Amino acid sequence: MSKIWEFFENLGEYVYVADAETHELIYMNKKTLKSYGFQSLEEIIGLKCYEILQGNSLPCGMCNNEQLKPGFFKEWEYYNPLLRRELHIKDTLVEEDGRKYRMEIAIDCGNLNGRGHKSEDYRNMEVALNEAIRVAQRQESMDQTLQVLLEFVGKNLEAGRAYIFEKDDHDHDHNTYEWVAKGVAPEKDTLQDLPPEICAEWYRKFDENQSFVTENLEEMKDVDPQMYEVLVRQNIHSLVVVPLYDDGKVIGFYGVDNPSTRYFEFVSEMLQIMGHFIVSSLKQRNLVRELEVMSYSDPLTTLGNRYAMERYIEQVDHTEPIGVVYCDITGLKRINDSEGHSAGDRLIRRCCDCLKRVFEGNGMFRIGGDELVVLCTGISEKEFYQKVEELKTELAAHDVSMAVGAAVNTLEAVGKDHLLTESERRMYQDKAEYYRSTGLDRRKI
Structure with a gap:
């Protein structure tokens, strides 16, 4: 053999x-x-x-x-x-x-020497688990899928809370998904950006392919005081946490707080079974997000593209004033022809950096090779035009030139096409004034 x-x-x-x-x-x-x-x-x-x-x-x-x-x-x-x-x-x-x-x-192990109660509960849980996965797969988004799975886990294990934590590139942990039972306070918002030392003991277990299980939180008080303080504040007296693996690497964990003692002996196993589907859902979610970034952003400048601008406009309150800044980069063709497209790309990025410094927090988009648009919401007309003047000062300080046109109104009153067209028209007026005052031939720049 x-x-x-x-x-x-x-x-x-x-x-x-x-x-x-x-x-x-x-x-x-x-x-x-x-x-x-x-x-x-x-x-x-x-x-x-x-x-x-x-x-x-x-x-x-x-x-x-x-x-x-x-x-x-x-x-x-x-x-x-x-x-x-x-x-x-x-x-x-x-x-x-x-x-x-x-x-x-x-x-x-046969029927566990007469302890058939566990086997019956276990079989019922497996049936429910399979049904939960089928329901989760029918959701429109991976975020909804993950919420369905947590709800299943929490309800069927009669827990107070079910959650997913994901590790970032700096080894900090973030509570990204949460389900809570009726009467239990949500904790997701307070459990963000946890430093590595908080969950260090858990990750040591995870690296050895072990879950973390405790039926009595007080046992942690002396062994892991930092984590104990985090958990006792949440009124947790027992919990089960299992690692989430991707290609053999721990990418986070998920678990339940205060599960029913009836199910405690096989909670860890049930979570591990579900864990593989959760990891698959997280990976699909990340892929969708990457594709969305590629579909809605300009790779050179990281600004949104024309599709992102359309989506942004759909989501704003059409009854509130919105300011539009329409910009055209002056001299881009000359730079591309004389110094090469790498130099032209640097000019585009410098112009975008000026926009970002002035209009941070607003919608910024590159909708053409040399055309940039900013959409400002939640700002008064006076403040908006002050920002436009700040932009012109910023451009001069960094030795770049853009023709700038601005207009403000509500979308309900004039519609997006009129507002964009009006700001574009004023941009062309600004561009014509630039050529007139400098005497430059617009066909060469």
Whole structure:
């Protein structure tokens, strides 16, 4: 026998091996083959583990392949609905011939020696979990999907609060999603930008593929006083927190506060199962956000593009005054022709920097090669025109020239097209005055 797992051929426990990348079954020992109705290994080769072992059409939400390491076993418990057995599972990663394999050894725990109550609760929870994932997948956005999942977790575990924390590039943690039970105060807004030392003990456990579980918060008082102070303020007396992994790296965590003692013994496992779907949803959310940035922003200046401007206008109060500043960069063609487009790009960025310094907090857009637009809301007409004069001073101070036209009105009164056209018309007046006063040939610049 060339494969290490074939040593378990006659073991009285369930043993199977699957390709960690493709999920294709490679091996089952005699007990596992017989239990699933197979006569030989030839019958299972090429079949997917999730199809045969769980009866699923897609990879299992509880799949922990990313957490497995060669030489280490991850242990957990699971009720298998096809075998109708409670299993104590040991998973590890085996590398052979340049490939990675998931090897699982499952010890049959029967009906837990009469403790059928857990198995019944566990089975009911799994059914609800699958239904929650189906409902979550039908949501219009990943933000809604994640909220549905947290609501399911919180309600079904009878917890006070369910939440997701994500780690940023500086290792600070942010509470990005939250569900709270009726009568429980939300904490999301107060749990932002937590410094690394607050959750340091938890991350040490996460790095060892462990969750953090405590049924009595007072046990943390001396062991982790910083985290204890954060939690006791929230009236937490018990909690379960599990890590969120992406490609083997911890990207955050999620958990529940004060879950029902009835479910406490398998809360961690249920959260881990759901955790894989949560990570997938977070990754899809991030992809959508990246695509949205690409669709609505100008890559050279980071300002919004024409599509972003249209969306911005749709969202403002059409009964309130809005000021429009329409700018045209003077001399861009000459710079591009004489010094190259890199120099022209630098000129565009310098003009945009002037806009940002004066109109920070307002909508700023690049709607053409040399055309920039600022939309100002929540500002009086007097303040708006003062800002326009500030812009002209800023441009002169940084030795760049733009023709500037400005107009202010309500969209309800004149409509967006009229307001944009009016500010553009005044910009062309300003440009004509520039050419007249300087004597320059507009065709050359």
